[in-house]
Amino acid sequence: MTIILFIVALLGIAYGIVGMIINSASASKKAAYTSSGSRGNAPELVFLPAVKVILSLSAVLFAIMLFFSLFVVKIDGPKVGVLSTPSGVSEEPLHTGWHIIAPWNNVHTLDKTVWVYTFSQSKKDGNRPDEDAIWAPTKEGFKLGYDVSITWRIDANQAPWIYQNISGDLNNDTSRYRWIEDNIVRSDTKSAMTSITKNYDVISAYSTKRDEIQKTVFDILNKEMKKRRLILEAVNIREVHYNKDFETAINNKKLAEQEALRLVDVTRQKNELLTQAKIDKDIAIQQAEGEAKALQIKGESINKNPKVIELNLIEKWDGKLPETLINGGNNGQSLLLNLAK
8 A cells, every 4th residue: 555655646746747847838838929929820738737736745645655664664463563773672562553663773573473383193283294293101101192282472562572582583583483383382392291291190191181281281381481471372182192002001901990890799799698698687586586485475374374275275176076086094005096986
């Protein structure tokens, strides 16, 4: 847009200058023809319209554009500016908007948007063309590979410090961010992952404690990046990879868990049987005690009243005479008599 306005201003000035020359020549011809008494053929006269107005407006526009090009710097939304003066770098950043800057000063812009660095086992997903997962050891010594994405950005208010203290090509701000990712984000993330996963067993590090590991990595990495005036937005563990040794460990772990569950089930069944046996025993004891108590009561009743036996026999007699009778003799021998004959 600025270039277009410059071109328009220059064309307007050129039109004004040429128009003034043409109009001045035509006015001279007209004056000469008039002073000669209008004798002879009338000269051809060309007068361009609005020459002075266009020249004035174009001159004003050119002056404004020249002022903006020399003294005004625009900082776009995704950027933050750093002012470099003959005496050094200003500590105050230039945020989004228009800023009046002396022509002997320079303004360098840094990207303040979010950047994402990804470690990945896949050659297509990561920031590097080769396999780049973070392989970190667990408590047992097994190594797990982690695909991790680190989301970060610079602290816009600390842009002057970053500009002065973090290496980069002055003509290519992207190189500064690549340096940050290679020497800060990458190295600190690998160090944090290695120091954390060694505190977890292989099963936990692979599955149940992934969120906890992710949060701890964020806390450690966040402290380190703050020292460099960088802001950590997020740490995301995207995938976990394992080797054959880990697969063997998982299978052994599952077998052990299944055996433990089986033993628990067997123990439960035995406990149930033991409980039922105890209940049956208590019931038998209670029944025996009840029967003994009943016999005791019956015996005491008979001793107190012998006629109870005769009464009991009468109650149980069905009204029929017995067919046999046992008669005991004096010599201790018994005689069986058949009464039915």
